[in-house]
Amino acid sequence: MRRPAPAAPAPAHAPPPPPPAPSLLALLLALVPLVLLVAAQADGGKDYTGWRVLRAQPASAEQLRHVEVLVRALGAEGASQLWRWRPATDVLVRGDVADAAMRFLGARGIAANVHVADVGAEIRRERSADAQRRGPRPQDVLRSYLRYDEMNEFMDDLQRRFPHLATVATFGRSYEGRDMKVMQISSGGGGQRPVILIDAGIHAREWIAPAMALYIIQQLVENPSNADLIANVDWHVIPLLNPDGYEYSHTTDRMWRKTRSVTDVPECFGADPNRNFDFYWGVVGVSWDPCKETYAGHEPFSEAESEALAMYGLGLRGRLRLYVAIHSYGGVFIHPWGYSHQKPSDYPKLVALGQEVAGAIRRAGIPRFDVGNCFEMLGELAAGGSDDWMKGVAGANFSYTLEMPVPSFTTPAVHIERYVVPTFEGFRAMGRFVSGVFGCC
Ligand SMILES: [Zn+2]
Numbered sequence: 001m002r003r004p005a006p007a008a009p010a011p012a013h014a015p016p017p018p019p020p021a022p023s024l025l026a027l028l029l030a031l032v033p034l035v036l037l038v039a040a041q042a043d044g045g046k047d048y049t050g051w052r053v054l055r056a057q058p059a060s061a062e063q064l065r066h067v068e069v070l071v072r073a074l075g076a077e078g079a080s081q082l083w084r085w086r087p088a089t090d091v092l093v094r095g096d097v098a099d100a101a102m103r104f105l106g107a108r109g110i111a112a113n114v115h116v117a118d119v120g121a122e123i124r125r126e127r128s129a130d131a132q133r134r135g136p137r138p139q140d141v142l143r144s145y146l147r148y149d150e151m152n153e154f155m156d157d158l159q160r161r162f163p164h165l166a167t168v169a170t171f172g173r174s175y176e177g178r179d180m181k182v183m184q185i186s187s188g189g190g191g192q193r194p195v196i197l198i199d200a201g202i203h204a205r206e207w208i209a210p211a212m213a214l215y216i217i218q219q220l221v222e223n224p225s226n227a228d229l230i231a232n233v234d235w236h237v238i239p240l241l242n243p244d245g246y247e248y249s250h251t252t253d254r255m256w257r258k259t260r261s262v263t264d265v266p267e268c269f270g271a272d273p274n275r276n277f278d279f280y281w282g283v284v285g286v287s288w289d290p291c292k293e294t295y296a297g298h299e300p301f302s303e304a305e306s307e308a309l310a311m312y313g314l315g316l317r318g319r320l321r322l323y324v325a326i327h328s329y330g331g332v333f334i335h336p337w338g339y340s341h342q343k344p345s346d347y348p349k350l351v352a353l354g355q356e357v358a359g360a361i362r363r364a365g366i367p368r369f370d371v372g373n374c375f376e377m378l379g380e381l382a383a384g385g386s387d388d389w390m391k392g393v394a395g396a397n398f399s400y401t402l403e404m405p406v407p408s409f410t411t412p413a414v415h416i417e418r419y420v421v422p423t424f425e426g427f428r429a430m431g432r433f434v435s436g437v438f439g440c441c
Pocket residue numbers: 203206327328
């Protein structure tokens with residue numbers, strides 16, 4: 001299939017990022033004994049014992065610049081990972097440099113605190129709670145983080161029990177050869193009804209996102225009190241868009257984000273599939289370094305997972321009314337564009353539905369849930385995301401990225417219900433909106 005071209009040509013390459021500041025790194029390393037931690041656990045997985053998440057609140061452009069320098073310099077040494085810029089800046093920092101990083105921030109008057117004291121301990125808590133709460137059925141989506149095979153079992157089981165409502169379809173194959181599946185929920189209409197397309201798990205470590213998607217599927221198919229939501233709208237839900245990365249985050253590196261494809265650098269794997277869509281690809285907010293978290297890939301749709309979703313969305317053109325990509329974390333609802341400060345022509349409509357959704361989630365018990373574009377919500381532009389593609393190319397009327405309202409990437413399974421159930425009220429609001437405006441047949 002010929003790829004549709006974006007509205008304007010994207011440059012082949014963005015300018016390289018400014019070089020890291022070696023002086024700062026030297027300072028940090030001089031402050032602490034350099035301990036080269038062996039980054040592997042007994043089970044072969046990456047060990048985050050002692051790593052901390054520092055939360056900084058830069059209050060001026062000057063302070064923000066200092067934080068950027070810190071993130072870049074430590075990141076270049078593999079000693080830190082930027083988790084998000086806004087509303088607060090969360091940085092995962094290796095234990096042996098965490099105190100020095102806090103002193104660096106303090107010396108510049110930047111408010112900062114330790115948000116997670118020991119990420120390794122959090123991961124172990126997440127795992128043990130998951131194992132303890134795992135119910136008799138693997139399909140217990142509110143009690144545990146399902147693995148790839150279990151998600152497929154869960155969907156197959158629903159299809160068996162509700163054949164008139166639920167159909168599992170394979171729409172692509174991941175880099176490592178896993179089937180990519182979508183649950184199509186329809187109560188009739190002969191394929192004429194408007195479609196709400198939802199996906200989750202494009203970023204591997206965001207485990208709460210697939211949990212949310214599975215709960216949506218379960219509620220729409222199994223709970224008769226939600227019959228109004230599927231009366232004149234079809235829902236297509238992809239619970240796991242990046243199965244290779246997700247499985248890797250379970251077996252080897254809990255903080256893995258990207259796909260698992262090979263790159264030009266032998267020891268670095270994967271691209272950021274949410275920077276890989278062929279709509280203003282690479283113009284801003286990406287890295288060209290295959291070792292980095294936001295590596296855009298060597299060409300648009302280099303990643304099988306992104307391309308499969310894009311083509312699936314394109315196949316729904318004309319029926320695709322609403323698209324939502326579920327991510328974590330932060331409790332925000334983001335509308336296009338991500339590639340630019342420009343506002344889409346129907347910006348007021350996107351904001352209005354966004355506010356309705358955020359209001360429903362807040363009323364359900366999540367104290368804070370905000371709406372805005374990528375820059376307003378995350379503090380940076382990012383091109384090549386799925387939400388921009390679905391609106392800009394596949395013609396979705398409404399397109400969003402939803403960041404689950406959890407405090408961190410590690411959310412013990414015991415807390416899945418606390419976040420997923422109230423957030424479902426946002427999806428209910430979306431369903432009612434699409435049904436009211438576009439519902440048919
Ligand atoms: Zn994400």
